[in-house]
Amino acid sequence: MPTYDVTISEHIIVQSDPATTFAAARELDLLTVHSPLLDTAMWLRGLPARLSRKGVPAPAPRIVIGPDMGLPGWTFLGEQRDREVAFAAVGKFWQPTIEWRDIAAADFPGFREPGWGKIAANFSILPYGAKATLLSYECRTVTTDPASRRRFLRYWWLIRPFVGHIMRATLRQIEANARARRE
Template structure:
């Protein structure tokens, strides 16, 4: 007979749940990293999204330069897109131009979570962005748009490792945009997984290298 007292687990709400609690489309990838949670969180925060190399991501970046190549104009290399730029004051560039930076910070829990999001019509040949400030993101419901939110969440994993998850969610603001995004998502979802896993690999390498250099790198 089992005489052990019963234990009821209490789920801890995620910041992502507050930012986008209801969603239709999602993708989640995870990786175990040989570094402490605070080191992994720092590496995720420092991630330059343009440093992720995968066949899909490289193809997307190449395609963005096609119009300039056709017009024989020099292809402009985009500036770094660091996650930290969304959270650090005055680091995000021209906030009045949605094309400059449509992504906004939606929440951060030190050593644990980083949440950011954007609003756009990503199914168009040229994405149309709608700049929505962080305080207006949750309540934004103007028809015709897709609300996208993404999060890195770090969990302790044993004595010396961390489990890092990268989740992307999308909710659309009306049935027509849901249909449009749904068709787009069927095509791009596998590629989104490739990009998410590429980000996890990049973060893992940076975190493990930082852990090796730190005198406290073997401590969780």
């Protein structure tokens, strides 16, 4: 996504080779990413749905970034083996209960229907010295009209620190998984 309203990125040095780190990123089960703050934030994020008549759907047994992600609104954009994996979503994430829009990966770049936000994210892997890897997680968000942009930027001001925390927790989990693959 070359044009965006906001971007955030986090990085970590993984003491593992790029192929092992990529495999750990590619096979990450997002449901294994935890921290006290993340777990609390996710519980709070689900509170409006729990209080409404809609309720919270049962969680998937695993959520792995790939062609069959199993997350509403999220789509797998593709990968460059041992280098990058990219995924995206369309939604109204600034609302108390997120409204997701399922969209095919091929339609994601050109999607411009007013009232929505688009997220493009990736894990990228670069060699770092002889035996380590620079693992990066970048997230870019763009909205499809000025009113959505205003709503999203107010929401972003509040949640940006939590997004950074979630990204760092995700990178730490990938690092732990790469370390476990090595042992």
